[in-house]
Amino acid sequence: xxxxxxxxxxxxxxxxxERAEASEEELMEKxxxxxxxxxxxxxxxxxxxxxxxxxxxxxxEDADATENAIVGLVxxxxxxxxxxxxxxxxxxxxxALLKRYLAIESLRLGDRLKVQWDxxxxxxxxxxxxxxxxxxxxxxxxxxxxxxxxxxxxRIGIRRQxxxxxxxxxxxxxxLDSKAPEGTGLSNLRERLALLPQRRARLNIRLExxxxxxxxxxxxxxxx
Amino acid sequence: MNALKxxxxxxxxxxxKRLTRLLVDCGCDVVATFPNGLxxxxxxxxxxxxxxxxxxxxxxxxxxxxxxxxxxxxxxxVFVSAFAEMAVGAFEVEAVDFLLKPVTTERLAKxxxxxxxxxxxxxxxxxxxTKRYPVIAGSGVLFLDLVRTAYFExxxxxxxxxxxxxxxxxxxxxxxxxxxxxxxxxxRIHRHLLIRPEAVLGIxxxxxxxxxxxxxxxxxxxxxxxxxxxDLRARLGLL
Numbered sequence: 282x283x284x285x286x287x288x289x290x291x292x293x294x295x296x297x298x299e300r301a302e303a304s305e306e307e308l309m310e311k312x313x314x315x316x317x318x319x320x321x322x323x324x325x326x327x328x329x330x331x332x333x334x335x336x337x338x339x340x341x342e343d344a345d346a347t348e349n350a351i352v353g354l355v356x357x358x359x360x361x362x363x364x365x366x367x368x369x370x371x372x373x374x375x376x377a378l379l380k381r382y383l384a385i386e387s388l389r390l391g392d393r394l395k396v397q398w399d400x401x402x403x404x405x406x407x408x409x410x411x412x413x414x415x416x417x418x419x420x421x422x423x424x425x426x427x428x429x430x431x432x433x434x435x436r437i438g439i440r441r442q443x444x445x446x447x448x449x450x451x452x453x454x455x456x457l458d459s460k461a462p463e464g465t466g467l468s469n470l471r472e473r474l475a476l477l478p479q480r481r482a483r484l485n486i487r488l489e490x491x492x493x494x495x496x497x498x499x500x501x502x503x504x505x
Numbered sequence: 506m507n508a509l510k511x512x513x514x515x516x517x518x519x520x521x522k523r524l525t526r527l528l529v530d531c532g533c534d535v536v537a538t539f540p541n542g543l544x545x546x547x548x549x550x551x552x553x554x555x556x557x558x559x560x561x562x563x564x565x566x567x568x569x570x571x572x573x574x575x576x577x578x579x580x581x582x583v584f585v586s587a588f589a590e591m592a593v594g595a596f597e598v599e600a601v602d603f604l605l606k607p608v609t610t611e612r613l614a615k616x617x618x619x620x621x622x623x624x625x626x627x628x629x630x631x632x633x634x635t636k637r638y639p640v641i642a643g644s645g646v647l648f649l650d651l652v653r654t655a656y657f658e659x660x661x662x663x664x665x666x667x668x669x670x671x672x673x674x675x676x677x678x679x680x681x682x683x684x685x686x687x688x689x690x691x692x693r694i695h696r697h698l699l700i701r702p703e704a705v706l707g708i709x710x711x712x713x714x715x716x717x718x719x720x721x722x723x724x725x726x727x728x729x730x731x732x733x734x735x736d737l738r739a740r741l742g743l744l
Contacts, residue, residue, distance in 0.1 A: 330587035334606035335519030341526070391518040430516070430541040430566040455565065 357381035364411035373405035393432025404439040416466040417450035417495045425454035448497040457493040508534040514545040515561040542567030562586040598645040640672035655721040656700040694729035
């Protein structure tokens with residue numbers, strides 16, 4: 282028979298081990314969920330139909346431009362697959378993905394799409410879960426720029442404000458319909474942000490004059 | 506054969522260029538192209554000489570299905586979309602055809618054959634063939650055959666068509682209905698009632714012989730005004 286102090290120590294040790302296993306399991310589960318959600322957040326294949334149909338015509342006008350577009354499209358799809366599988370990536374990779382994505386959308390929308398970047402160099406190495414900005418940019422194009430006969434402008438920016446890192450996508454074009462139910466892209470993003478409680482992550486969407494602004498606020502570790 | 510005069514509305518530049526080029530390749534005269542539905546809607550109000558429309562379904566401002574519903578006159582419409590699931594909505598508003606992007610020459614040629622099959626010959630405007638008219642159905646329109654219509658009724662500047670069910674038309678007066686079907690023999694039996702005499706199943710007297718009740722297909726009974734009764738009797742061969 283085990284003596285009591287020893288049993289307590291063993292019990293405490295086993296409980297601790299269980300706790301560690303449980304939290305590891307929980308962590309793995311969270312990672313799995315984040316990965317699954319990120320995969321679901323990938324660009325909807327529907328967005329590609331129009332682009333590919335447009336390329337079927339571009340080839341008659343400009344073979345070099347078509348070649349560049351196809352290469353860009355393949356690279357974008359490869360990046361999306363990579364981002365969908367990763368749990369975290371440097372923001373530089375999200376920026377590269379967005380540039381590819383916007384080049385493809387420009388092909389579709391022509392002069393109607395204008396893009397401005399406010400992306401400081403210090404933001405590139407910051408490691409975050411992937412595909413945080415892509416759904417916001419996709420949304421800005423779908424509901425703002427493409428929905429307006431005259432198109433619109435998209436501004437993508439990153440800034441620090443106190444202890445927070447703020448990722449921002451603002452757009453003109455069709456106005457935000459605040460009564461319309463949120464699409465799957467945004468609700469998926471909110472779910473993924475909810476998996477980052479240590480970052481106190483939140484998504485705010487609001488109207489500012491002609492601009493619809495979406496901001497992700499993330500608490501930066503080590504910042505007070 | 507005269508070239509078919511067509512107009513195209515499509516918001517995506519390359520897809521607009523493709524459809525326009527293929528239409529020209531197929532022998533069509535592309536009389537106008539538009540980057541969105543709103544501009545085509547405005548152009549249509551000017552009464553252009555056009556035989557058929559090719560409309561993208563998803564366009565900013567005014568989508569293809571809504572544009573179809575707002576057309577001031579009946580025209581064959583072919584819808585174009587990158588999304589197969591849009592086909593249901595297209596055929597609900599009586600599209601001649603539905604093309605998936607990227608449009609191909611072979612498929613476009615079939616759509617053009619369908620349009621030519623529907624296009625009335627120039628000398629058939631007053632014939633006795635099928636006459637159809639649009640009624641509002643949800644966010645779209647349905648086309649009803651005049652021969653299935655029992656009567657039209659006006660209420661607060663809205664003309665309703667009774668054809669099994671009650672449908673709201675786009676006419677405001679019964680005069681407009683008469684003008685739309687000048688040779689159909691439609692007959693006013695009351696200030697607010699316009700019937701198709703072929704839909705009359707029988708008539709009976711009421712109110713001591715002063716009034717006439719008309720029974721129409723579907724079992725509907727309407728009262729004719731005193732002034733209209735002699736004409737009605739004459740039209741039905743009862744005098």
